[in-house]
Amino acid sequence: MTRDDALTLNDFRDKVVLITGGTKGIGRACALAFARLGAQCWLTNRWGSADEDELREAFARVGARAPVIVEADASKKRETKALIERMREAGVEGVDVFISNVAMVVRGEGLDAHSERALLKSLEYSAWPFVDYLHQLEAGFGRYPEYAIAMSSDGPDQHYPHYDYVAVAKSVLETFVRYMSTHLREQGVKVNALRTRQVPTDSYAQIFGEDNTALAARFAEFSVTPEEVAATTLGLCSGLFDSFGGQVLQLDRGAAFVDNVMTMGRRLLGESDAGEAKPEPSPRAPAPAIIELGSAEGEGAGSVRALMRRRLEGKAVIITGGTKGIGLACGLAFGSCGARTYLTNRWGSADEGAIASAFAEVGAPAPVILEADASLDEDTASLMERVHADVGDGGLEVLISNVSFAHISQEHHDLSFKGLKRSLTYSAWPFVSYLQHAKQRFGRLPRYAIGMSSRGPEYFLPGYDFVAASKAVMETFCRYLTSDLLDEDIRINVLRANPVETESLEATFGPEFAPFCKKWYAEGFFIQPREVAEAALALCSGLMDGVRGQVLLLDRGFGFSDNVVRLFTERERYGL
Structure with a gap:
């Protein structure tokens, strides 16, 4: 795809997006999202289940090119081949984005009613088409799509009544996502799954029935709209998330972490934490990003950059440890979208002239570089005062906690509680402290808070004990703060990355x-x-925005194949 120079942003004008089950619910929302940016969408459905006239009118209302709607049963290889042949006859030279959204509802009715036939039927419709379509697309066009997204749900890890077969199919689908990501890495294919929760669609009502649908409505703040799923899918395919591969991204507004009896029991009883009656919350508004995309004509056509600039221009972004490595890269990325960036460093460690030149090269406003020790409250308070003086109460949009400092141990006898405390003071607590100071000075929290972590908490790295422990603290606070602040206008997440080539x-x-x-x-x-x-x-x-309280791994899918078996299978390549 065509890339934006300053950022890895894809241009979707005239790109081909194929969506199975694309005429209703999530599939339809995805089609409209991509079509608004100029893509040509091919949508499959089964046996006349789509109101084609109404669907084309929906595309016309947003100024998008009319979709091509094809009846094709995803479980039948001959129909998949016929679809691809029709695409080739229409002049399509390849598919750029493939979204597998088909799922067949086979209700589970308990042990005595289970059958192997029902299991295989569910897999045939709801899991295997993801693999088969990728095979058929490569055979028909001589190349794979650049992006392959599988729509899943949290059913494999959360019990839902009668969801047995769908959940099993989704677990198989997610497994194939991990394996296909590994198989197709060298072909440059970005393969991921998107796990959703409580998406109000016809399929949802069909599976769970009237009573369960009514119960779910009592937790409307955890419902994810089809438009939010579509926006997240667009984000995964935007180019910005290309280092995220072979992963299952949870889209649930932070619900999974609080979905337990201890947290939600009072809610079920209609009480607050103090034992008082608690009013039912009103549903949240749909994701604004889709509304802001505009039509497929004009400034926003084929570009996510216009959306980014509209949301970030003039807004304040604080980045601790922002003058080198990841922090500086974040400053440049946000600055290129018009944000006012505030970069902290310690004791003159920044080459301010070189930083100013780098910002000028990408057309970004000059950053404000401030010496501020993230472990000192007085420095943090002074930083917030400075930002507030520039942008006022409503201007702090993003906080990125990137500072990390810890003792590197040579062996386990070097470990001490004093060393742990020092590591936590610099590498974990500022994530909380900065939010406290921001709320106190601005009267509200930033809309987004990102913590920079690493694979250390779950992946052995020599000498990394204290860093890993500090990152584990940050990740846990991410989840708990998300729970505590569910009613606030803030999205808190953590990014884990494979080793990043930096001075650190x-x-x-x-x-x-x-x-x-x-x-x-x-x-x-x-x-x-x-x-x-x-x-x-x-x-x-x-x-x-539906991604909240998550720890996201950026590793291009290497983590899944990072083992001695991979070295064995590739031993000739490495001369082993």
Whole structure:
């Protein structure tokens, strides 16, 4: 796809988007989102289930090109081949985005009623088409799509009545996402799954029935609209999230973490924490990003940049540790969208002239560079005062906590509680402290808060004990703060990344670490600072507002295949 120079943003004008089950619910919302940006959408349905005239009118209302609607049963290979042949006859040279949204509802009725036939039928419709379509697209066009998105749900990990077969199919689908991401990495295909929860569609009502649908309505703030799913899908395919591969992204507004008896029990009883009657909350508004995309003509056509600029221009973005590496990359990304960036550093560690030149090169407003020790309350308070003086109460849009400082241990006998406290003071607590100070000074929280983490909490790295412990604290606070602030206008998430080539990486692991990794991995193993920055920008773009309380791994899918078995299967390549 055509890329934006300053950011990895895709231009969707005249790109081909194929969506199975694309005429209703989530599929329809995805089609409208891409079509608004100039894409040509091909939508499949079964046996006349679509109101084609109404669908074309919906596209016309937003100034989008009319979709091509094709009856094609996703479980039948001959119909998939016929679809691709029709696309080729229409002059289509390849599919750029493939969205697998088909699911067949087979209700589970308990142990005695289970049958192998029902299981296989569910897999045939709701899991296998994702793999088969990718095979058929490559066979028909000689290339794979650049993006492949599978629509899943949280059914594999959350019990829903009668959802047995759908949940099993979704678990198989997610497994294939991980494996296909590994298989197709060298072809440049970005493969991911999007897990949703409580999306009010015809399919939802069909599966769960009237009583369960009414019960879910009592928790309307956790319902995700089809438009939010579509916006997130667009974010995954925007180019900004390309380092996110082979992953299952949870889209639930933070509901999964609080969905337990201890947290929700009083809600079910209609009481507040104090034991008083609690009013039912009103449903939240649909994702604004889709509304703001505008028509397929004019400034916004084919570009997410216009959306980014409308949301971020003139808004304040605070980035701790913002003068080098990931922090500086974040500043450049947000600055290129017109944001006013405030970059903190310690004790003159920034080359301010070089930073100013880098911002000028991408057409960004000059950043404000401030010395501020993230571990000192007085420095944080002074920083907030400075930002408030510039932008007023409503101007703080984004907080990115990127500062990290910790003792690197040579062996476990070096570990001490004093070292742990020092690590937490610099690398975890500022994530909370900055939010406290921001709320106190601005009278509200920033709309977005991003914490920068690493794979350390779940992946052994030598000498990384204290850093890993600090990152674990930050990630846990991300989840709990999301729960505590569900009623606030804030989205809190954490980005984990595979090793990022920065000065910090070399300082932590030494100069031989990066060359060694590159010897035994493809170049794509390392994540670049710009990629982390663009993922942060996507999370703050308005496209992914339903993603809350999540820890997202940026590793291009390498984590799934990072094991001795991979080295064994590729031993000839590496001369082992």
